[in-house]
Amino acid sequence: MSDCWYIPEKVEDPRAENRLTPNVPGSYEKLAEVNVFYKRYDPNEISDDVEAFITPFLKHINYQHFDVVNLNPSVLGEEKFDSLASQHFEEHLHEDDEVRLVIGGTGYFDIRSKEDKWIRVLVGPGDAVVVPAGIYHRFTTTPEKNIRTVRLFKTNPRWLAVPRGPKAEETEARKQFLKNISSPRETVCGTANAYDNNVFTFRFPLEMDNELNKVMAHYATTHKGDQPLVAIVFVMGSVDPLTGKSWCPPCAEAKPVVNQAVDRLRHKYGAGNTLYIELPVERPAYLGNPSFFYRKHPFLQIQSVPTVIVSHLKRSTAPTSPWYELLEEKLRTLEPEVNAIASS
Numbered sequence: 001m002s003d004c005w006y007i008p009e010k011v012e013d014p015r016a017e018n019r020l021t022p023n024v025p026g027s028y029e030k031l032a033e034v035n036v037f038y039k040r041y042d043p044n045e046i047s048d049d050v051e052a053f054i055t056p057f058l059k060h061i062n063y064q065h066f067d068v069v070n071l072n073p074s075v076l077g078e079e080k081f082d083s084l085a086s087q088h089f090e091e092h093l094h095e096d097d098e099v100r101l102v103i104g105g106t107g108y109f110d111i112r113s114k115e116d117k118w119i120r121v122l123v124g125p126g127d128a129v130v131v132p133a134g135i136y137h138r139f140t141t142t143p144e145k146n147i148r149t150v151r152l153f154k155t156n157p158r159w160l161a162v163p164r165g166p167k168a169e170e171t172e173a174r175k176q177f178l179k180n181i182s183s184p185r186e187t188v189c190g191t192a193n194a195y196d197n198n199v200f201t202f203r204f205p206l207e208m209d210n211e212l213n214k215v216m217a218h219y220a221t222t223h224k225g226d227q228p229l230v231a232i233v234f235v236m237g238s239v240d241p242l243t244g245k246s247w248c249p250p251c252a253e254a255k256p257v258v259n260q261a262v263d264r265l266r267h268k269y270g271a272g273n274t275l276y277i278e279l280p281v282e283r284p285a286y287l288g289n290p291s292f293f294y295r296k297h298p299f300l301q302i303q304s305v306p307t308v309i310v311s312h313l314k315r316s317t318a319p320t321s322p323w324y325e326l327l328e329e330k331l332r333t334l335e336p337e338v339n340a341i342a343s344s
């Protein structure tokens with residue numbers, strides 16, 4: 001995937017880039033949220049001997065068949081190409097994973113994000129994509145009208161598309177897909193975004209305030225007892241789900257330190273009184289962007305990542321206030337250290 005970006009709901013020319021103004025980039029993480037798998041292979045490795053490359057690959061993923069399709073009017077004829085192109089561009093789902101390896105030309109997968117927005121994914125030679133069963137998506141070539149793709153099949157080769165609508169919603173694949181993406185994400189500290197575990201991960205800066213207003217209002221109205229309620233905010237470079245590594249090496253080093261400190265605070269104040277809020281920052285949105293939301297945010301005002309902020313809930317502020325007005329900052333550090341965090 002050389003690039004991906006959000007596109008509007010309606011487009012005049014499907015093969016144009018159709019970026020929003022200003023451009024809103026997509027990301028691996030947004031795609032991973034809806035269980036889309038992506039991997040790039042060296043196109044030279046695939047070379048002309050597709051079978052030699054694909055056979056062990058099929059074995060590895062326990063698939064049985066593959067075929068190679070050329071979407072190109074000079075191969076298919078204009079009429080067949082146009083008919084297939086409009087079929088592929090109709091929003092649909094499949095009851096099996098759609099597994100594709102691009103070996104020539106370029107195309108766009110349009111994939112529905114968790115928020116039901118279109119993310120356009122540019123694919124070219126070497127790109128392998130798994131569009132999971134049950135997700136709404138569509139496909140088009142770029143203006144070059146040429147793509148050569150290996151299609152991989154678990155059992156028999158088939159391409160059955162169910163157009164978006166009540167029938168698609170009733171499929172087992174759709175139900176299973178929705179179940180998979182709505183299940184809470186496991187983090188090193190427990191299940192994310194579940195009040196009971198007091199661990200929160202907000203991947204989208206623009207949604208973070210709304211969500212944290214709800215979270216903090218909940219705790220401000222329910223928190224009682226003698227111990228303070230502690231909130232640890234960890235702003236860090238996001239993790240590439242393919243490699244499991246953060247793009248920011250100091251963040252990767254800081255994470256176990258912060259987790260250890262959170263554990264110490266849980267012992268000290270009680271798990272129910274310790275909130276861990278992780279705010280992953282995506283590299284393209286952050287690097288070289290002085291207006292990045294977390295830099296300008298009235299509370300976060302980050303200078304760099306990683307940033308750790310430890311705060312205590314104020315008892316006197318109205319729960320309807322913005323979340324950060326309910327907090328009193330105790331410690332802010334760019335170089336997290338277990339003892340310093342645990343004693344704050």
Ligand SMILES: [Fe+2]
Pocket residue numbers: 092093094098137138139161
């Ligand atoms: Fe499809």
